[in-house]
Amino acid sequence: xxxxxxxxxxxxxxxxxxxxxxxxxxxxxxxxxxxxxxxxxxxxxxxxxxxxxxxxxxxxxxxxxxxxxxxxxxxxxxxxxxxxxxxxxxxxxxxxxxxxxxxxxxxxxxxxxxxxxxxxxxxxxxxxxxxxxxxxxxxxxxxxxxxxxxxxxxxxxxxxxxxxxxxxxxxxxxxxxxxxxxxxxxxxxxxxxxxxxxxxxxxxxxxxxxxxxxxxxxxxxxxxxxxxxxxxxxxxxxxxxxxxxxxxxxxxxxxxxxxxxxxxxxxxxxxxxxx
Amino acid sequence: xxxxxxxxxxxxxxxxxxxxxxxxxxxxxxxxxxxxxxxxxxxxxxxxxxxxxxxxxxxxxxxxxxxxxxxxxxxxxxxxxxxxxxxxxxxxxxxxxxxxxxxxxxxxxxxxxxxxxxxxxxxxxxxxxxxxxxxxxxxxxxxxxxxxxxxxxxxxxxxxxxxxxxxxxxxxxxxxxxxxxxxxxxxxxxxxxxxxxxxxxxxxxxxxxxxxxxxxxxxxxxxxxxxxxxxxxxxxxxxxxxxxxxxxxxxxxxxxxxxxxxxxxxxxxxxxxxxxxxxxxxxxxxxxxxxxxxxxxxxxxxxxxxxxx
Numbered sequence: 320x321x322x323x324x325x326x327x328x329x330x331x332x333x334x335x336x337x338x339x340x341x342x343x344x345x346x347x348x349x350x351x352x353x354x355x356x357x358x359x360x361x362x363x364x365x366x367x368x369x370x371x372x373x374x375x376x377x378x379x380x381x382x383x384x385x386x387x388x389x390x391x392x393x394x395x396x397x398x399x400x401x402x403x404x405x406x407x408x409x410x411x412x413x414x415x416x417x418x419x420x421x422x423x424x425x426x427x428x429x430x431x432x433x434x435x436x437x438x439x440x441x442x443x444x445x446x447x448x449x450x451x452x453x454x455x456x457x458x459x460x461x462x463x464x465x466x467x468x469x470x471x472x473x474x475x476x477x478x479x480x481x482x483x484x485x486x487x488x489x490x491x492x493x494x495x496x497x498x499x500x501x502x503x504x505x506x507x508x509x510x511x512x513x514x515x516x517x518x519x520x521x522x523x524x525x526x527x528x529x530x531x532x533x534x535x536x537x538x539x540x541x542x543x544x545x546x547x548x549x550x551x552x553x554x555x556x557x558x559x560x561x562x563x564x565x566x567x568x569x570x571x572x573x574x575x576x577x578x579x580x581x582x583x584x585x586x587x588x589x590x591x592x593x594x
Numbered sequence: 595x596x597x598x599x600x601x602x603x604x605x606x607x608x609x610x611x612x613x614x615x616x617x618x619x620x621x622x623x624x625x626x627x628x629x630x631x632x633x634x635x636x637x638x639x640x641x642x643x644x645x646x647x648x649x650x651x652x653x654x655x656x657x658x659x660x661x662x663x664x665x666x667x668x669x670x671x672x673x674x675x676x677x678x679x680x681x682x683x684x685x686x687x688x689x690x691x692x693x694x695x696x697x698x699x700x701x702x703x704x705x706x707x708x709x710x711x712x713x714x715x716x717x718x719x720x721x722x723x724x725x726x727x728x729x730x731x732x733x734x735x736x737x738x739x740x741x742x743x744x745x746x747x748x749x750x751x752x753x754x755x756x757x758x759x760x761x762x763x764x765x766x767x768x769x770x771x772x773x774x775x776x777x778x779x780x781x782x783x784x785x786x787x788x789x790x791x792x793x794x795x796x797x798x799x800x801x802x803x804x805x806x807x808x809x810x811x812x813x814x815x816x817x818x819x820x821x822x823x824x825x826x827x828x829x830x831x832x833x834x835x836x837x838x839x840x841x842x843x844x845x846x847x848x849x850x851x852x853x854x855x856x857x858x859x860x861x862x863x864x865x866x867x868x869x870x871x872x873x874x875x876x877x878x879x880x881x882x883x884x885x886x887x888x889x890x891x892x893x894x895x896x897x898x899x900x901x902x903x
Contacts, residue, residue, distance in 0.1 A: 343809055350817070404816060409809050419732070505732055508808055509676060512722060512816075523702045 323435045330431070330439025331446070334413065338447045343409045348451035351401060355459040358394055363467045366390050387468035388475070394459070395478050395545035400522075402487035403537065404515045406451070407494030410444045411511025414499035433588035437499075437581060444495050448487050452479070482541035482566055489573035490518060490538065496580040500587065528565055533572035540569035626835035630854050637838045637862050644869040651876045658745055665744040671752040676723060680760055683719040687711055687768040695775050708776045713787035713842060716765040718819045720757060721794030725802045725811025727753045730888050732808060740885055747879045754799055754875060761791065782845060789867035790841040794818060796874030803881045806891055838866045 338344055366386065374382065417423040426436065456479045463470060494514045498507040514536075521537030532539055544561040612619065626632055690703065690711045698704050706714065728750045730736060740746055765787055772778045794815050802811030822841040830840055834853040837843065843863045846855060882888060 341807070343807065346810070347813070350813075400820075404820070405813060408812060408816075412809070503732070505726055505729075505808060508812060509678065509726070512812065513678075520702075 323432060323438070326431050326435035327438040327442065330436055331442045334440050334443035335446050337416070338410070338413075338443060344447040344451040347405050347409055348454045350405075351398075351451070351455040352458045354397070354401065355394070355455050356462060358397070359459065359462050359466060362390055362393075366467065383468055384470060387463070388471040389548070390467070391459070391463050391470050391475060392478055392545055392548055395482065395548075396542060398483055399486060399538070399542050399545070400519065402452070402483060403490055403518045406448050406487050406491040407515045407518075408508060408511040410447060410491050411494050411498040411514070412504035412507040413440050413444050413495045415501045415504050415507040418502055419504050427592060433585050433592065437585050437588065441492050441495055441581070444491055445488050448491050449484065452484055452487060478545065481563065482545065485570045485573065486538040486541060489570070489577055490536065492577045493536070493580055496577070496584045499584050528561060533569050534576060535569070536576070538569060538573060541566045623833065623835070627833055628854070630834040630837055631856070631859065633835050633838060634859070634862065637866055641862070641866055641869050644873045647876060648869065648872050662744045666748070667752060668756065671749075671756045674727060674753050675757060675760060676726065679719055679723055680764075683715050683761065684764050686715050687764065688771055690715070691768070691771055691775055708772050709778045709783055709786070712765050712768040712772070712783065713790060714823065716761050716768070716787050717790040717794045717841070718815070720761045720791045721798040721815030721819060722812055723757045723761070723798075724754055724795040725798035725815055726808055727757065727799065727802075729802050729806060729808045729811075730891070731806045736889065740888065746885070746888070747882045750799070750879060750882055754795060758791070758795060762788070765791070785864055786842070786844070789864045789871070790822075792871035793841060793867045793874070794871070796871035796878070800874040800878040803878045838863055841867060
């Protein structure tokens with residue numbers, strides 16, 4: 320068991336280095352930062368802060384802090400779509416890359432179990448996504464605090480840590496696993512495109528939260544939560560409220576999907592090696 | 595000077611200049627927003643330059659065919675197309691048209707109408723296919739292909755032509771279907787989607803060749819498509835002077851008239867987008883002339899001749 324994780328660590332290291340040198344995740348991260356900065360300046364102009372003279376400075380500051388928090392959380396829906404569209408596509412070639420570079424046969428001769436190989440590869444993609452999302456999280460947070468107005472840090476971090484980062488990680492891991500059997504990078508990226516757009520199609524939701532919603536590949540629950548946070552329209556149409564527990568269960572549903580996909584791919588890889 | 599240092603200096607100069615002349619730039623943008631027709635001379639100028647470059651490239655292509663003869667490999671280029679994506683676009687257009695035929699007010703397609711189905715699908719598919727068409731890092735037996743007697747540019751030119759022809763044929767069938775379903779003006783419909791198709795094909799090909807990675811081309815195409823489709827009209831409402839760059843500009847209507855735009859601007863926008871797309875394709879082809887860069891990813895080192903020689 321220990322050797323499985325040591326081997327997985329080695330695979331993680333080499334795969335992460337390849338991904339780092341390809342600059343794909345880094346450029347996606349810069350793109351996301353750029354988008355955040357643009358949106359920040361656009362929203363700064365449209366955000367009308369309170370200047371009511373009947374309120375005390377403390378009350379005024381609190382009201383404006385709440386307004387600023389709501390405004391920064393409205394960005395979630397865009398960030399959600401970005402993470403659904405971008406990360407699965409850029410990391411879909413994680414497994415096929417080895418075959419295309421001609422090192423897969425060499426790896427197959429090593430005393431490396433398919434489970435270690437799988438865990439290492441998926442973990443490297445997870446690390447890349449974490450780094451790619453960490454930078455925009457800091458840029459948007461610090462920028463918004465300094466340029467627009469201070470906000471509720473807990474709610475902001477909650478948006479990233481509870482909703483956005485798990486969404487991006489689950490969908491990237493799923494896509495990496497689904498595209499793992501492809502012989503070329505080109506075909507893997509095609510699978511990534513189909514997967515990403517398929518997930519977007521699942522983003523529509525109904526008034527009530529049902530069991531399939533927890534397994535929705537579009538990770539609809541956090542999207543619905545922040546959409547309702549930002550706009551009163553769904554509430555006006557009688558849409559059922561979504562709370563943090565729904566999001567948590569949705570994330571667990573996603574993790575279950577990744578585990579099932581992982582077990583299936585590992586079985587397939589082991590069988591392929593035996594024949 | 596190193597290429598990256600040169601690019602860094604250019605970017606630093608642009609950002610520095612922008613910061614230094616920020617008040618003047620803000621005033622200029624505010625003034626242009628009020629009178630967006632003022633950018634027309636610049637648009638004419640850019641279009642003239644692009645048309646000139648396109649004309650010269652056409653002459654070069656004719657000469658190249660005369661010298662090399664008709665050494666085309668159309669069947670092989672057709673094989674480089676992804677059958678899945680082509681089939682997906684061929685099925686998606688009639689399906690979406692039928693789903694939106696009675697102008698749904700609710701449901702997942704309430705934001706879509708029959709005339710806009712083609713410009714939703716065809717440009718995106720062409721852009722993605724163009725990005726996937728040719729990447730030096732993923733091209734099998736590239737060294738062998740570089741030894742062919744015909745110019746190497748032909749390979750990419752053939753592939754992009756085949757992609758455009760197939761998808762334009764699908765788009766035209768969709769246009770006929772839209773005419774049958776909703777009696778839409780076919781010419782107006784064609785003018786809606788064709789320029790965006792050419793532009794996204796150009797940018798997909800250009801970015802993949804510049805970065806040598808398919809994934810960047812695909813991402814740029816999806817990014818442009820997404821931003822322009824969903825936020826293009828918002829961009830126009832906020833900054834009307836950016837009308838030449840709106841990929842999905844719609845025929846002049848009440849709201850665009852309020853922004854100060856006319857039918858001339860619409861026509862110029864469509865022409866500008868087509869010419870920009872062709873310009874991007876030509877600039878992508880020029881990358882293919884440097885065989886050393888194609889093979890190694892590095893630019894050829896141009897050594898200075900020693901003094902006295």
